[in-house]
Amino acid sequence: MLKKFLLLGSIGLSTLSFAKYEPWNFTVLEGSLIKGNALPNGFGASEKDVIFEVQGTTRYNLLDLYWFVDRSNIFKNSSLSDKNGIDSNYTYGEISPRISLDGLTNTNLSIGPISEWFIATQFDFDNVHGKTDYGNQGLRKYYIGIGNYISIPEMKYLKFDYFKTNLYARYVEKNYGRNEKQWDGYLFNIAYGGTIYKFENGMKFGFSGWLDYDFGAKNTSGYNKQTHDSLQWQNQIRFYFTNNLSVSYTYQINNHFSQVNQNSSNQNNESFGIHYSIMF
Numbered sequence: 001m002l003k004k005f006l007l008l009g010s011i012g013l014s015t016l017s018f019a020k021y022e023p024w025n026f027t028v029l030e031g032s033l034i035k036g037n038a039l040p041n042g043f044g045a046s047e048k049d050v051i052f053e054v055q056g057t058t059r060y061n062l063l064d065l066y067w068f069v070d071r072s073n074i075f076k077n078s079s080l081s082d083k084n085g086i087d088s089n090y091t092y093g094e095i096s097p098r099i100s101l102d103g104l105t106n107t108n109l110s111i112g113p114i115s116e117w118f119i120a121t122q123f124d125f126d127n128v129h130g131k132t133d134y135g136n137q138g139l140r141k142y143y144i145g146i147g148n149y150i151s152i153p154e155m156k157y158l159k160f161d162y163f164k165t166n167l168y169a170r171y172v173e174k175n176y177g178r179n180e181k182q183w184d185g186y187l188f189n190i191a192y193g194g195t196i197y198k199f200e201n202g203m204k205f206g207f208s209g210w211l212d213y214d215f216g217a218k219n220t221s222g223y224n225k226q227t228h229d230s231l232q233w234q235n236q237i238r239f240y241f242t243n244n245l246s247v248s249y250t251y252q253i254n255n256h257f258s259q260v261n262q263n264s265s266n267q268n269n270e271s272f273g274i275h276y277s278i279m280f
Helices: 101-105
Strands: 025-039 047-060 063-071 091-100 114-126 139-150 159-175 182-198 204-215 230-240 245-255 269-279
Touching: 091 101, 101 114, 114 159, 139 182
Parallel strands: none
Antiparallel strands: 025 047, 025 269, 047 063, 063 091, 091 114, 114 139, 139 159, 159 182, 182 204, 204 230, 230 245, 245 269
């Protein structure tokens, strides 16, 4: 719940472009070691952490799938109080399958810059279980909505390889005792990535980013620090030594992280990463 530290769109997709539905497929898998500084925490002080992340992207005919799993504190620093002291080895993940409406209807539904439409879903989860005095521990959130790919014209020094948006309604099964067993608000998501400069030897600079805006949440739990909205916006610059090996710098803007307004929930953060990806 307290960690959303993904590097969406930075898993080797910079060689791919998306257009209208076609029966083609690929899979990209990536492992990352990420050193985060000044990480936001709505339930404690901002801290540092080292995260191991595994993520993947698959496109197979109608299916457009992104997923990731983060494992915090992989070097077992016992002084970390992040994750509200619940578990110093906190795991957080998201699974985001989308189904092409163009493919379902076998029709080119593109309009203007929108090249493809999707039925979009998402599932957020963590590894925390049990109860506390304030309610259930753990996170289980389900999303359903509409998504797309947008074609961005190539610029002189910047080339977008993908740009996608999703608008979801959210059902909360578990949220640490807050607004559970109900539909609770919406999520607007943007993800993008591309190439800044490619050298003749194949090395290159790339960029990626994502924005999550949660809004319309209720405050039925009676917790007066809870907010109705939350914003996280992450941007990354990455240097690719090869198609497989890369390093990155990431800066993330946070407002009401975890949908609370307290402690370090408005703390911006930065991170450094090393990544290895394969495509097949």
